[in-house]
Amino acid sequence: MKCPEKYIAYMHEYLDEEISKEDALELKAHLIKCGDCHRHFQELEKSLALVKSVAHISAPDDFTMRVMNALPKEKKKVGVQRWFRQHPMLTAASLFIVLMMGSLLSTWNTEKALSVSKQPNLVIDHDTVIVPEGEVVKGDVVVRNGSLRVEGQIDGNATVINGENYMASAGQVTGDVEEINAIFEWIWYHMKNTAKEVVNFFEDKENAEEQSLGVAVFL
Amino acid sequence: MDAIIKKRIKQVLKGDQNAYAEIVELYKDKVYQLCYRMLGNRHEAEDMAQEAFIRAYVNIASFNIELKFSTWLYRIATNLCIDRIRKKKPDYYLDAEVSGTDGLTMYSQIPSDTRLPEDEVENMELQDIIQREISNLPEKYRSVIVLKYIEELSLNEISEILDMPLGTVKTRIHRGREALRHQLRNV
Numbered sequence: 001m002k003c004p005e006k007y008i009a010y011m012h013e014y015l016d017e018e019i020s021k022e023d024a025l026e027l028k029a030h031l032i033k034c035g036d037c038h039r040h041f042q043e044l045e046k047s048l049a050l051v052k053s054v055a056h057i058s059a060p061d062d063f064t065m066r067v068m069n070a071l072p073k074e075k076k077k078v079g080v081q082r083w084f085r086q087h088p089m090l091t092a093a094s095l096f097i098v099l100m101m102g103s104l105l106s107t108w109n110t111e112k113a114l115s116v117s118k119q120p121n122l123v124i125d126h127d128t129v130i131v132p133e134g135e136v137v138k139g140d141v142v143v144r145n146g147s148l149r150v151e152g153q154i155d156g157n158a159t160v161i162n163g164e165n166y167m168a169s170a171g172q173v174t175g176d177v178e179e180i181n182a183i184f185e186w187i188w189y190h191m192k193n194t195a196k197e198v199v200n201f202f203e204d205k206e207n208a209e210e211q212s213l214g215v216a217v218f219l
Numbered sequence: 220m221d222a223i224i225k226k227r228i229k230q231v232l233k234g235d236q237n238a239y240a241e242i243v244e245l246y247k248d249k250v251y252q253l254c255y256r257m258l259g260n261r262h263e264a265e266d267m268a269q270e271a272f273i274r275a276y277v278n279i280a281s282f283n284i285e286l287k288f289s290t291w292l293y294r295i296a297t298n299l300c301i302d303r304i305r306k307k308k309p310d311y312y313l314d315a316e317v318s319g320t321d322g323l324t325m326y327s328q329i330p331s332d333t334r335l336p337e338d339e340v341e342n343m344e345l346q347d348i349i350q351r352e353i354s355n356l357p358e359k360y361r362s363v364i365v366l367k368y369i370e371e372l373s374l375n376e377i378s379e380i381l382d383m384p385l386g387t388v389k390t391r392i393h394r395g396r397e398a399l400r401h402q403l404r405n406v
Binding site for chain 1: 244247248250251255256265268269273277345346349350369392396399403406
C-alpha cells in the first residue's frame with residue numbers, strides 16, 4: 001500500500017469519533033479514490049461489527065447465591081463489636097457486673113482464714129470469736145470464716161460469714177444479727193455494703209439523718 | 220442507580236452482608252461477560268467473576284464512595300483476568316485435535332453447558348469464531364477491545380480501569396482493531 005500512513009490514523013480517529021471535520025472530509029475523498037484503503041476501512045468496520053454482535057451472555061442463575069455463600073463469614077468478633085457499639089449502656093452495665101462478680105467470687109474463694117473486725121475487747125479462741133461476759137463491744141462485729149459466741153453485749157450489728165453465731169442467754173446484740181453462708185447471700189451482703197459505701201461516700205458531708213434515710217431508700 | 224449503589228455500599232460497610240447481594244445482582248452479568256470475553260471459557264469466567272465480587276467485598280472499606288463503583292469493580296475483574304491469562308501456560312488447547320481420533324477436538328469431549336433454543340444454534344458457529352478471535356488477541360489489546368466494544372465503556376473510563384494514560388489506551392485500541400481486522404476479514 002503506497003498511501004500515506006495518515007489515512008490509517010484518520011480511520012482510527014474516525015472510529016474513536018475524534019476526527020476533525022477537515023480530516024474526515026479528506027479521508028472520505030481518499031476512500032472514494034483508493035480501493036485498498038477503502039477495503040481496509042471496510043474490514044475494520046466489519047470486524048468491529050462482528051465483535052459487537054456477539055450475544056451478550058448472562059451470568060448463571062445461581063451466581064449471586066454462590067458469591068454470597070463464598071463471602072467470608074462475618075466474624076463473631078465483628079458481630080459482638082457491633083453490638084457493643086450499638087449498646088454502650090448495656091456494655092458498661094454488663095462489664096460492671098462481670099468485674100463485680102469476678103471480684104466477689106475471688107474474695108469468697110480466697111478468704112479462708114479467720115478474720116474479725118477490730119475491737120479491743122473481742123477474744124479469739126481458735127476459730128471462735130468471743131464477746132466476753134460483762135464486756136460491751138462498741139460498733140458492728142463482723143466475723144469471717146469463724147463462729148461468734150456472744151456472752152456479753154454488742155452495741156451494733158453482728159454478722160457472721162461462713163460460720164455460726166452462738167448467742168449465750170446473757171448475750172445481747174443491739175443491732176441486727178446476720179449469718180451468711182451461701183454464696184448468694186454473700187454476694188447480696190457485699191452489694192449492700194458497696195451500696196452503703198457508695199451512698200456514704202456521696203453523702204459524707206451531709207447530715208446523718210439524710211445518710212440513714214439514703215441507705216434505707218437504697219436498700 | 221448510583222444512589223442505590225452508594226446506599227447499599229454504606230449498608231455493607233456497616234456490616235450488613237445481605238445488602239451486598241443486591242450489588243452482585245446488578246453487576247453480575249457485566250462482570251461475568253467481561254471475564255468470559257477475556258478468558259473465553261465459562262468455568263474460568265465464573266470463577267474469576269466470583270473472585271472479583273469477593274475481593275470487592277473484602278476490600279470495600281478501601282473503596283472511595285465518591286468514585287464510580289462499576290469502574291472499581293471492573294478494574295478488580297480485569298486485573299484478575301489479566302493475571303490469570305499471564306499465569307496460564309496452557310499445554311493443550313480445546314480445539315487441538317485429539318491424537319488417534321479423526322478430527323475430534325477436546326470440544327467434543329465436554330458437554331456444552333449452554334442451553335440454546337433451536338434457532339440460536341446456527342448462530343453459534345459465528346459466535347464461537349468471534350470469541351476465538353477475541354481470545355487470540357494479545358492480552359494487552361484484548362482487555363481494551365473487550366472493555367470498549369463489548370462492555371461499551373468510554374475511553375476515559377477504560378483508562379481509569381486499566382490505570383494507564385488515555386494515549387496508551389488509544390494506541391492499544393488502534394492496534395487491537397488492526398489485529399481484529401486481520402483475524403476477521405475472511406469470516
